[in-house]
Amino acid sequence: MARTDYFENPEAPRANSIVIAVSAFVLDDDEQLxxxxxxxxxxxALPGGRHELGETMTQTVVRETEEETGITVEVTSLVGIYSNPDHVLAYDDGEVRQEFSICFRARPVAGSPRTSDESSEVVWVPREDIAGIDIHPSIRLRIEHGFRLDAPPYYT
Structure with a gap:
C-alpha cells in the first residue's frame, strides 16, 4: 500500500485515524545508525511500526526492528513521543492517519541486515552521511533528538 507523508503542510488531508507506533534509533559500536x-x-527511515495488542511498547520496538531489518535490539532509553497533529500519513485506501509514535534508543545484540516486505534496503549509515540521504523531515527530527544523549525525552 502506498503512502504520502504530510508534515506541517496546509494542503494535507484531515486525519481520520490514529495508530500507536514505535520507531528505533539504533547505533552500532561504530556510531552508525x-x-x-x-x-x-x-x-x-528508522525501523518501526504498529503496536499490537498484548505487547509492551518495548516489545513492539524489538519485534518491528527484527521484522524490518533482521537485527535484534535491546531497548536502552526513550528518545521521545511524536504526536504532532500536523503530521499525517495518507494511504491509497483512504486512511489518513495522524502520526503517534514513540521513539526508543536501542542497541543491536544479534542478527544480520536483511530486507523485508516493508524495507527495500537495510543500511548502517555513518553520522556524517545522514544529511545526504532522502529522509522525511519528521524522521530527521527523531534522528536529531536521538543523537542528543544528554537531553530529556522530546514530546509534542
Missing part, C-alpha cells in the same frame, strides 16, 4: 528504505514511500 540503522536505517531502512521504506517500500511504501521510498524514504529512508
Amino acid at each position: 540503522l536505517m531502512i528504505r521504506r517500500t511504501d514511500n521510498g524514504y529512508y
Whole structure:
C-alpha cells in the first residue's frame, strides 16, 4: 500500500485515524545508525511500526526492528513521543492517519541486515552521511533528538 507523508503542510488531508507506533534509533559500536528504505514511500527511515495488542511498547520496538531489518535490539532509553497533529500519513485506501509514535534508543545484540516486505534496503549509515540521504523531515527530527544523549525525552 502506498503512502504520502504530510508534515506541517496546509494542503494535507484531515486525519481520520490514529495508530500507536514505535520507531528505533539504533547505533552500532561504530556510531552508525540503522536505517531502512521504506517500500511504501521510498524514504529512508528508522525501523518501526504498529503496536499490537498484548505487547509492551518495548516489545513492539524489538519485534518491528527484527521484522524490518533482521537485527535484534535491546531497548536502552526513550528518545521521545511524536504526536504532532500536523503530521499525517495518507494511504491509497483512504486512511489518513495522524502520526503517534514513540521513539526508543536501542542497541543491536544479534542478527544480520536483511530486507523485508516493508524495507527495500537495510543500511548502517555513518553520522556524517545522514544529511545526504532522502529522509522525511519528521524522521530527521527523531534522528536529531536521538543523537542528543544528554537531553530529556522530546514530546509534542
